[in-house]
Amino acid sequence: MPKAYPTRERIAKVWYKYRLDGFIFILPWIIGTLAFQLGPMINSFILAFTRYDIITPAKFIGIENFKKIFSSDPLFYKSLWNTVYFVTGSVPISVIIGILVAVLLNQRIRGITIYRVLYYLPSVTAGVAVAIVWMSVYDVRYGLINNLLSKLGIQGPSWLGDPSWVMPSLIIMAVWGLIGQRYVIFLAGLQGIPEELYEAAEIDGASSWNKFVSITLPMLTPTIFFSLITGIISAFQSMFTTAYIITNGSGGPLNSAYIYVFHIYRNAYEYYHMGYACALAWILFLIVFILTFIQVKFSGWVHYGG
Amino acid sequence: MSKYEISQGKFAKYGKILLRYIAVSLFAIPFIIPFFWMVTTALKQSEQVFAIPVVWWPKPVEFSNFTKAWNSAPFSVFFKNSLIVTCTSVIGTVFASAFTAYGFARVRFPGRDLLFVFMLATMMIPADVTRIPLYLIFRRLGWINTLKPLIVPSLFGGAFYIFLLRQFFLTIPASLEEAAYIDGCSSFLIFWKIFLPLSKPGLLTVAVFSFLAHWNEFIGPLIYLNSEKKYTISIGLRYFLYEQGGYYNLLMAASTMALLPCLILFVFTQRFFIKGIILTGLKE
Numbered sequence: 239m240p241k242a243y244p245t246r247e248r249i250a251k252v253w254y255k256y257r258l259d260g261f262i263f264i265l266p267w268i269i270g271t272l273a274f275q276l277g278p279m280i281n282s283f284i285l286a287f288t289r290y291d292i293i294t295p296a297k298f299i300g301i302e303n304f305k306k307i308f309s310s311d312p313l314f315y316k317s318l319w320n321t322v323y324f325v326t327g328s329v330p331i332s333v334i335i336g337i338l339v340a341v342l343l344n345q346r347i348r349g350i351t352i353y354r355v356l357y358y359l360p361s362v363t364a365g366v367a368v369a370i371v372w373m374s375v376y377d378v379r380y381g382l383i384n385n386l387l388s389k390l391g392i393q394g395p396s397w398l399g400d401p402s403w404v405m406p407s408l409i410i411m412a413v414w415g416l417i418g419q420r421y422v423i424f425l426a427g428l429q430g431i432p433e434e435l436y437e438a439a440e441i442d443g444a445s446s447w448n449k450f451v452s453i454t455l456p457m458l459t460p461t462i463f464f465s466l467i468t469g470i471i472s473a474f475q476s477m478f479t480t481a482y483i484i485t486n487g488s489g490g491p492l493n494s495a496y497i498y499v500f501h502i503y504r505n506a507y508e509y510y511h512m513g514y515a516c517a518l519a520w521i522l523f524l525i526v527f528i529l530t531f532i533q534v535k536f537s538g539w540v541h542y543g544g
Numbered sequence: 545m546s547k548y549e550i551s552q553g554k555f556a557k558y559g560k561i562l563l564r565y566i567a568v569s570l571f572a573i574p575f576i577i578p579f580f581w582m583v584t585t586a587l588k589q590s591e592q593v594f595a596i597p598v599v600w601w602p603k604p605v606e607f608s609n610f611t612k613a614w615n616s617a618p619f620s621v622f623f624k625n626s627l628i629v630t631c632t633s634v635i636g637t638v639f640a641s642a643f644t645a646y647g648f649a650r651v652r653f654p655g656r657d658l659l660f661v662f663m664l665a666t667m668m669i670p671a672d673v674t675r676i677p678l679y680l681i682f683r684r685l686g687w688i689n690t691l692k693p694l695i696v697p698s699l700f701g702g703a704f705y706i707f708l709l710r711q712f713f714l715t716i717p718a719s720l721e722e723a724a725y726i727d728g729c730s731s732f733l734i735f736w737k738i739f740l741p742l743s744k745p746g747l748l749t750v751a752v753f754s755f756l757a758h759w760n761e762f763i764g765p766l767i768y769l770n771s772e773k774k775y776t777i778s779i780g781l782r783y784f785l786y787e788q789g790g791y792y793n794l795l796m797a798a799s800t801m802a803l804l805p806c807l808i809l810f811v812f813t814q815r816f817f818i819k820g821i822i823l824t825g826l827k828e
Contacts, residue, residue, distance in 0.1 A: 259731045260656060263647025266640040267663065270700025274678065275666055281677035292680070342568045347561060355814050356572050359579065362810040365760030366778040367799040370785055371582045374792045382581045385598040417575065475670050479762040483782060499672055506676050507767045519673040530668045 285516040292510050303517035314518070316493055317501040320405065321474060324497060327409040328416070329469040333462060335413065336420025341454070343421060344428045354425075361418025369483035372411050373398065398484050404494035411480055412473070420465060427461035428454070467533040471526050475499060498522060582803075586610070586796035593792045606793070613797040617787065618772060622780030629691050629776055630758040633698040637754040638747055640701035645709035646735045650721065660710075667703045679767060693768045694761065694776070698754070705750045712746035713739060745816035752813050756806055777802050 261268075286303060290296035307314050343354050360368075375382040376397035384394030397407045435453050444452070481495040482503075489496035489504075502522070506515035585593060586609055588602040613619070647653075648660050682693040720742075721734050729737075740747070765779045775783060784798055810817065 258653075260647050260651040260653030263651055263731075263735075264644045264659065266700045267644040267703075267706060270640070270697070271663070271666055271703075274697045274700070275669055275674055278674035278677035278681075279669060281680075282673050285677065292683075339571065342564075342571060345564050345568070347564055347568075350568075353568050353572060355811065357575055358814070359807070359810070360575055362756055362806050363760075363803050364756070365802075366762055366781045366785075367802040368578075370781065370795050370799045371578050374585060374796060375578055375581055377792075379596070380594055380598070380792070382577065382598075385596075414575065414578070471668070475672060479760075479778075482762070482766075483785070486786065502672050502676075503763065503767075506679070512676060512680065516673075516676050519670065519676060522670050523673050526668055526670055 282516045282519060285513050286520050287517075288513040290512040292512060296513065299513070303514050304521075306514070307517060307521070313493070313496065313501055317496050317498045320494070320496055321498040323405050324408060324412070324477060325470055325473040327405070328412040329466060329473050331409065332413045332416040332420050333465050333469065336417055336465065337424050337458065337462070339417055339421040340424030340428055341450070343425055357421060358418035360415050364415060365479055366483055368415070369411075369480045372407075372480075373484055376407055399491060401490070401492040401494040404485075404490050407484075408477060408480060408495060412477060416469075420469075423465055424458065424461055427458050431457045463536075464533070467529055471529050474522065474525060474529075478503065582796045582800055585792050586800050588793050590791065590793060609793050609797040610801065613784075613794040614801070616794065617780060617784045617798075618775075619777075619780065619784075619798070619801070621773060622775050622777045625691060625774060626759060626777040629694045629761075630755055632695050633758045634751050634754045636695070636699035637702055637705060638751050640699060641705035641750055642709050642740065642743070642747060643735070644701050645706045645713055646731075646739055648706065649710040649713035650735075650739070651731055663703050663706065667707075675763070675767075682768070688768060689770050689774055690768075691774065691776075694758070694764050698758070702754070705754065708750060708753075709743070709746050712743055716742055748813055748816045752809060752817050755809060759806055 285296065287298060287300060288296040289299050289302070339357055343350060343357065374380075376384075378384060378394070378396045378399065381394075381397070383397070387394040395403045397403050431454065435457070436449055439449050439453060476499075477497055478499040481490070481497050481500055484490070485495045489500055498518075499522075502515050502518045505511040505518060584600065584602055587605045587607065588599065588609075589604070589606050592599040592602060648656065648663075678693070678697070682688065687693050716739065720738055724734050724738060760778065761776075762778045762782075765776045766782075769775055769779055772780075772783070781798060781802055785795060788794055
């Protein structure tokens with residue numbers, strides 16, 4: 239028996255204390271989110287309907303920015319297309335390879351932790367340094383890839399110089415950097431599959447492939463769906479650093495590495511078209527919002543075990 | 545079962561294990577080879593960098609590339625700035641996130657669950673939307689070309705980190721804090737004396753995530769910093785890249801130095817780190 243049996247007053251007192259405490263505890267986040275997220279969100283929404291170049295005061299122009307984006311900005315369509323290309327390339331490939339790697343790393347063999355670390359290494363090394371390493375790997379004459387290809391008698395392309403190879407190059411880099419994050423999620427998914435299912439299948443004489451197709455994949459469907467959607471959402475916003483570095487800030491030959499975030503960046507911080515850039519950013523937000531909505535709404539159709 | 549059958553079974557078993565090792569090793573090559581390329585190129589003499597056919601193992605091993613790279617740009621300044629930004633941000637993020645996460649995980653107050661859902665929703669806001677108004681605000685505050693815009697926002701915690709730590713706190717048994725409450729401990733004391741010490745793996749995971757994010761950050765430093773004295777390592781590397789052009793060995797030496805803190809940190813914390821991600825099963 240506790241020393242102080244909770245009386246009604248005591249409960250009320252503690253409850254009151256809890257309330258106050260709770261708000262104090264979450265205060266850092268409340269201040270942070272008001273100052274650095276919600277405030278700027280509203281601000282950016284208003285700016286999207288103005289013309290603002292920092293020097294002269296912002297001028298309200300209604301939906302002019304959006305009209306211009308859709309009717310007379312070829313780079314908007316170009317950058318959106320590049321981004322869609324990048325997303326449809328990098329996300330499914332990284333999910334498929336992620337599942338494969340997770341299956342490999344789910345084996346019960348000695349030293350598997352070392353392999354888990356190795357496969358995760360690329361994911362901890364994002365940024366400029368990695369982009370520079372890849373520039374050397376992709377070098378037409380002295381690079382790693384073309385030297386390996388020439389051993390097989392294949393003349394490698396000019397990865398970062400040929401407009402039609404720039405996006406595939408970016409996709410390879412992205413997939414390389416994403417596998418760590420992907421496999422970790424699938425590994426967690428794999429470890430959540432009940433062992434009995436496999437045992438039952440073995441009794442029925444199922445092959446490894448059969449087990450993979452009729453147990454592993456269906457049980458992983460929720461994880462796959464989750465990975466696809468969150469992968470698409472983040473792919474829409476990623477790769478700016480790499481695209482910027484490998485093209486020396488130019489967007490690449492024929493703007494082949496000019497992704498959507500690049501378009502926002504250039505309008506905002508190079509041209510100081512702040513209102514216009516905000517309008518572009520809000521279109522991105524809308525895309526992300528719709529994708530998130532799909533995820534929340536439809537994550538019900540996938541197969542959940544148990 | 546005959547003797548023959550048993551030994552065949554054994555053979556098949558070892559063969560299978562061997563096959564597994566081969567598969568998992570072969571598949572790892574593409575993920576590791578860029579690092580191999582980076583380090584070997586960093587140790588090559590210039591003639592070997594541009595040799596055809598390609599030289600796989602540098603001979604002689606040119607360690608001086610590292611000092612050469614280090615001295616051909618103010619890397620000590622870049623590292624110092626990156627360390628300032630990263631360390632203050634990490635400490636701020638970990639502490640503020642843990643504090644908030646404890647409120648969401650363990651303290652009952654009206655509207656808590658609604659606020660929590662709201663917090664999850666804020667994770668969806670693209671940084672590109674808020675970055676422009678923040679740039680304008682920081683500009684007005686005179687924070688351009690200072691490290692403040694890179695540090696201050698992270699001192700209030702991050703939604704993802706709060707979520708991760710909340711999940712972690714939820715796994716700590718309630719009996720511990722109940723006893724403390726009955727003894728008259730305040731929730732602050734419980735947070736400080738019970739939850740923080742018990743959550744080291746979770747806190748470490750957040751620290752590593754936040755370290756990597758700040759160390760590798762590019763677009764923030766790119767728009768806020770405009771003098772060499774203030775450059776962080778990512779902007780410094782870009783500067784070095786455009787100055788050095790095709791000297792791949794020096795570039796790779798500089799890249800190796802820039803990546804080293806991340807790699808070392810990860811290798812030493814991976815035990816907690818990978819577990820921490822699996823726990824929440826969510827990180828993009």
